[in-house]
Amino acid sequence: MQVIGAGFGRCGTTSLRQALERLGYGPCYHMRTALTHYSHPGFWVRAKAGETVDLHGFLRGMRAVVDWPACEFYRELMTLYPEAKVVLNVRDPAAWYESTRDTLWVIKQVLPWWFPRAARRMHDDVIWHGRFGGRFEDRAHALAVFEAHQQDVLRTVPPERLLVFDVKEGWQPLCQFLGQPVPANEPFPHLNDRACFRRVITALRAAEWLVPTLALLAGVVAYALL
Numbered sequence: 001m002q003v004i005g006a007g008f009g010r011c012g013t014t015s016l017r018q019a020l021e022r023l024g025y026g027p028c029y030h031m032r033t034a035l036t037h038y039s040h041p042g043f044w045v046r047a048k049a050g051e052t053v054d055l056h057g058f059l060r061g062m063r064a065v066v067d068w069p070a071c072e073f074y075r076e077l078m079t080l081y082p083e084a085k086v087v088l089n090v091r092d093p094a095a096w097y098e099s100t101r102d103t104l105w106v107i108k109q110v111l112p113w114w115f116p117r118a119a120r121r122m123h124d125d126v127i128w129h130g131r132f133g134g135r136f137e138d139r140a141h142a143l144a145v146f147e148a149h150q151q152d153v154l155r156t157v158p159p160e161r162l163l164v165f166d167v168k169e170g171w172q173p174l175c176q177f178l179g180q181p182v183p184a185n186e187p188f189p190h191l192n193d194r195a196c197f198r199r200v201i202t203a204l205r206a207a208e209w210l211v212p213t214l215a216l217l218a219g220v221v222a223y224a225l226l
Helices: 013-022 031-035 040-048 070-080 093-110 117-128 139-156 171-178 194-224
Strands: 003-005 085-089 162-165
Touching (some): 013 171, 031 117, 070 139, 085 139, 085 171, 093 117, 139 162, 162 171
């Protein structure tokens, strides 16, 4: 492990992930990794509950981590990987709240009934209840939690190990911090914007009725063929 992302999701974590992998720090663990591996959500639920887990073994092969759920364990990861550098990905707090509310929070409300229970619980235990105490809709509370986390990282991480980074700054500060050349003629990644999430939300809303309908049609067809 060479790079630990300590900032919350919706602070450019998907763009940062791609940038790190472009610079050779891949694979980089991200919420998408957790959601595409059946056993991963349960691991993070146990870790958040304070159970003894093997973070080192679990993340074996990863050269970087960003986003939830891993950012919740940046202290433990710093101890496990004392040579790793820490990137605190930041964003204007008000813009972060609006973006999170309009994307991740909306997705939580529209998840279809058949969405894996373990993945749903991971989001609740690590983020909505674990980090925000079930009060994300309270804007003032959520913003206070966001800013408190950033201050905690600033107090905890030695300055020589830490980069406070806004993805709008592009390649230069990240590459300088990591001692890497700036990719020539290549724009910094810009991914997971709100338009992308709107498409996801639309698809989830459609899936809420589409999957049961398809299951019913399959049953009718199977019955007709008997």
